[in-house]
Amino acid sequence: MRDFIDQVEGELPGTVVVADMEAGLEHLSIGTLRYIDLLLVVVQPTAKTMMTADRTYKLALELGIPEVAFLGNRIRRPADTEQLRAFAADHGSELLVAIPEDDNVRWADAQSRCILDLAPDTAVVHAVGRLADTLERRSTAEVV
Numbered sequence: 305m306r307d308f309i310d311q312v313e314g315e316l317p318g319t320v321v322v323a324d325m326e327a328g329l330e331h332l333s334i335g336t337l338r339y340i341d342l343l344l345v346v347v348q349p350t351a352k353t354m355m356t357a358d359r360t361y362k363l364a365l366e367l368g369i370p371e372v373a374f375l376g377n378r379i380r381r382p383a384d385t386e387q388l389r390a391f392a393a394d395h396g397s398e399l400l401v402a403i404p405e406d407d408n409v410r411w412a413d414a415q416s417r418c419i420l421d422l423a424p425d426t427a428v429v430h431a432v433g434r435l436a437d438t439l440e441r442r443s444t445a446e447v448v
Contacts, residue, residue: 320443342371342442344400347391349376349384354391361395375435376402401435404428 312319343364347357357374364372376388376399385402392399408423415422419429 322439340369342373343369344373344375346375346377347388348378349380349387357391358395361397371397373397373400375400378405379403380405400438401431403431403435 343360345357345360345364347353361372372395374388374392374395374397376385379385379388379402385399388402389399404427406423406426406428408426409419409428412419412422419426423429
């Protein structure tokens with residue numbers, strides 16, 4: 305991944321790369337993400353994931369990553385979203401989107417199929433669409 309990002313940075317300046325990395329802090333600690341402008345940290349409304357997100361946020365700041373935002377995942381109730389909004393605000397950041405818990409995701413995964421093919425009009429698909437729109441607007445605003 306580091307080599308790929310190095311190549312894109314060198315050959316295609318201004319290109320937007322979105323990478324879905326494995327969970328954990330290793331990518332931050334080994335320098336894989338040194339060129340990033342925005343780190344999206346996935347957080348669920350549980351103490352364990354919020355502790356990990358807190359450590360990730362702090363490490364990102366130490367590494368000089370200019371912006372960290374949070375994605376809420378597996379949201380079951382409005383109070384979960386509010387909890388994660390408060391968590392993001394406590395970190396001087398924002399919750400970009402709250403992706404709801406959806407059994408259709410597990411169903412699609414069990415069939416090795418894309419959720420878009422099996423349940424394209426679900427709340428989870430709409431939430432991911434809002435995230436894509438938000439990221440596109442941000443990247444377009446930065447390029448202009």
